[in-house]
Amino acid sequence: MFETLSKAPGDKILALMGEYAADPRPTKIDLGVGVYKDEQGVTPIMSSVKKAEQKILAQGKTKTYLGIAGNKGYGAAVLDLALADSIDRSRVRIAQAPGGTGSLWVLMQLVNRAKPGATVWVSDPTWPNHNPIAENSGLVVKTYPYFDTATRGVKFDQMLAALDTMGPGDVVLLHGCCHNPTGANLTNAQWDQVAASLARTGALPFIDLAYLGFGDGLLEDAYGTRKVLSVVPEALIAFSGSKNFGLYRERVGAAIIVARDAAQADVAQSQLLNIIRGAYSQPPDHGAEIIRTILEDAELRAEWEAELNMMRARMIRLREKLSAAIRTKSNSADFDFIADHRGMFSLLGLPNSVVEHLKATNGVYMIGDSRINVAGIPEDRVDDLADAFLSAMK
Ligand SMILES: Cc1ncc(COP(=O)(O)O)c(C=O)c1O
Incomplete structure (x- = not known):
């Protein structure tokens, strides 16, 4: 029966993740996949979630x-x-x-x-x-x-x-x-x-x-x-x-x-x-x-909200740092929008040739439409990233 099928197109984001994983450059930066990441580049299990899981494990009585x-x-x-x-x-x-x-x-x-x-x-x-x-x-x-x-x-x-x-x-x-x-x-x-x-x-x-x-x-x-x-x-x-x-x-x-x-x-x-x-x-x-x-649970909820606030503050800080670095280096407000945007993503509006150049030359990975995941910005390398953006756009 399967001979009637032709191959379905692969998922572009998953393909990009594969390319990133195979890239041997230690300086590579992943701004592609849409998951939150902490300073270590890890998508952590929240502490409130771990505590809730322990409670569930201890108190659970049925799996019906x-x-x-x-x-x-x-x-x-x-x-x-x-x-x-x-x-x-x-x-x-x-x-x-x-x-x-x-x-x-x-x-x-x-x-x-x-x-x-x-x-x-x-x-x-x-x-x-x-x-x-x-x-x-x-x-x-x-x-x-x-x-x-x-x-x-x-x-x-x-x-x-x-x-x-x-x-x-x-x-x-x-x-x-x-x-x-x-x-x-x-x-x-x-x-x-x-x-x-x-x-x-x-x-x-x-x-x-x-x-x-x-x-x-x-x-x-x-x-x-x-x-x-x-x-x-x-x-x-x-x-x-x-x-x-x-x-x-x-x-x-x-x-x-x-x-x-x-x-x-x-x-x-x-x-x-x-x-x-x-x-x-x-x-x-x-x-x-x-x-x-x-x-x-009031205590767990307060802990979760504090963790969520921390994640959100980190994303806003990274937005501000990247747009400030680009502004200082280029003397232009063209990328101030990164600081104005909210959530995990910004669409940079770069042509695909620039996106490909950033990947090939700098190991900076983003989705082909130039969407970046701001949580993937390494805080200690914001300057490198700003330099890479500006040189790729020349
Ligand atoms: C706009 C939007 N809607 C829905 C989802 C669905 O997320 P999930 O199915 O992982 O809960 C996502 C995840 O990336 C999203 O970005």
Whole structure:
């Protein structure tokens, strides 16, 4: 049977990781793969996570099935964390899912059940996985203007003009915070306008919330999501615990439905659970139990928040150091945007020839579209990196 298949294209990020691993130069720098790294270049297990795991190990009594919606305490804790009291919970439903990706997947499937072949509008550019997840769910993907390659900020007027033309059948995918790949984000005032547009047009907001706490803070990063929810009748949210809890390989996320009322929420949730049952039946528990344990325990939660604050402060410091070094060396403000961006990524807007040159000549690895992971910047070699950027661009 397999003779009918042709080889699928490989994943570009995984290929780049392979190239980096095979590069023998000790001075190589990995700004490619999208995971947080500490000063040692390690993606650490957070101390709050280790403590939660010890507690779980000591107190766990069963490994029986959880149920299709997953860990209930986790679901309630995630809703508190992400939505707080922005919306009446009677019309909100949640199902734990494997990572942000699994959450996006089951929610896209739900959209396709509600409106087969609906159009999902994604930002130009967006996280490359959004397209296949939507298309493999039967949906049509179109883009709305987002990144301004001249200013490396958001083309907000054009974005809003595009959103204003949408209608009730359209789905608008928004990055809740820390836009991937650009690092350029909406201000609170812009979120207010996006929320007003969505309320006016009736387009369905679908918020990808993969980096809560990585931008300006847990509360600050939730602003856009909460604002939108406070004014629209229906919404979808895909939450990920991969980055902010450092639980990448545990595959923990959540699919959240906001419906017009409790009755419609129950119907939509029944479809969502039916989709999950027919796919992987039930989500894995370990990551969810870790998050539940942390969020329900005041001490562990305080420790987690302190660790998250530390990671965020490190990323902001690295942004500031790199843009300051480039400014000093080049006498130009062209790269100040790196300090203005938030989250783990910045899209530098360099041509692919420069990206390739940096890799070949300096051993500096980044994604082909010139997205860098700021957590990969070695703090003691910021000057070397600034020199490499400036000489590659000559
Ligand atoms: C924008 C965005 N959404 C969702 C995800 C999904 O993350 P995960 O499935 O690892 O939780 C990522 C991860 O890179 C992302 O960048």
